[in-house]
Amino acid sequence: MSKDYSPPIFEGERFHCPFPGCGAFAQMMWSRPSTEACIAECASCGGKSIWRRYVVASGLNFLTKGTLLYPTATLAPPHHPDLPEKIKPDYEEARMISAQSPRAAAALLRLCVQKLCNHLLKKEGDINTQIGELVKLGLPVKIQRALDSVRVIGNESVHPGTMDLNDTPELTIVLFRLVNLIVQNCITDPNEADDIFNSLPANKLLGIEARDNKS
Numbered sequence: 001m002s003k004d005y006s007p008p009i010f011e012g013e014r015f016h017c018p019f020p021g022c023g024a025f026a027q028m029m030w031s032r033p034s035t036e037a038c039i040a041e042c043a044s045c046g047g048k049s050i051w052r053r054y055v056v057a058s059g060l061n062f063l064t065k066g067t068l069l070y071p072t073a074t075l076a077p078p079h080h081p082d083l084p085e086k087i088k089p090d091y092e093e094a095r096m097i098s099a100q101s102p103r104a105a106a107a108l109l110r111l112c113v114q115k116l117c118n119h120l121l122k123k124e125g126d127i128n129t130q131i132g133e134l135v136k137l138g139l140p141v142k143i144q145r146a147l148d149s150v151r152v153i154g155n156e157s158v159h160p161g162t163m164d165l166n167d168t169p170e171l172t173i174v175l176f177r178l179v180n181l182i183v184q185n186c187i188t189d190p191n192e193a194d195d196i197f198n199s200l201p202a203n204k205l206l207g208i209e210a211r212d213n214k215s
């Protein structure tokens with residue numbers, strides 16, 4: 001579900017509705033009540049999102065752009081359905097504030113990653129050490145990089161003045177996606193493999209056990 005999330009984009013024909021309680025991938029009907037305002041009406045819930053329209057110079061051309069003004073909180077993708085219950089409040093809080101303070105959202109996502117590591121290792125510990133332990137247990141490089149990216153970018157003391165997330169809110173949105181990617185790989189995929197394996201016929205399971213005992 002999170003994989004297929006299409007964030008609201010200016011003048012987009014279809015995207016995931018930004019209204020909490022809707023969130024449907026729906027057709028949007030655009031209208032322009034003034035030169036500076038646009039409205040997109042969701043065909044699914046009828047909610048009207050409000051956009052600021054502006055023009056920027058690009059070389060010799062002018063480009064029309066737009067940013068979502070209302071509702072703002074849900075530009076970030078929804079949490080992965082398998083995100084552990086106890087981590088959901090932090091993720092949701094990060095979502096609520098991501099438009100107003102990308103830096104605060106990134107710090108909360110770092111906390112989500114910390115808690116995810118604790119959840120996966122079933123113990124508490126320093127986030128950096130925990131990621132190292134997960135790598136030793138066979139964590140794929142792609143996921144280790146996702147964990148480290150959220151860990152470093154969410155830690156403000158690491159990059160004072162070098163990386164201002166408030167100037168690059170898109171980067172914060174990427175961090176939300178990375179957290180969902182981690183949940184998919186570390187929780188959803190292993191659970192699915194277990195479910196399929198456990199549904200194999202009993203005699204096949206015994207055969208597999210016998211083979212593994214031999215080697």
Ligand SMILES: [Zn+2]
Nearest residue numbers: 017022042045
């Ligand atoms: Zn809607």
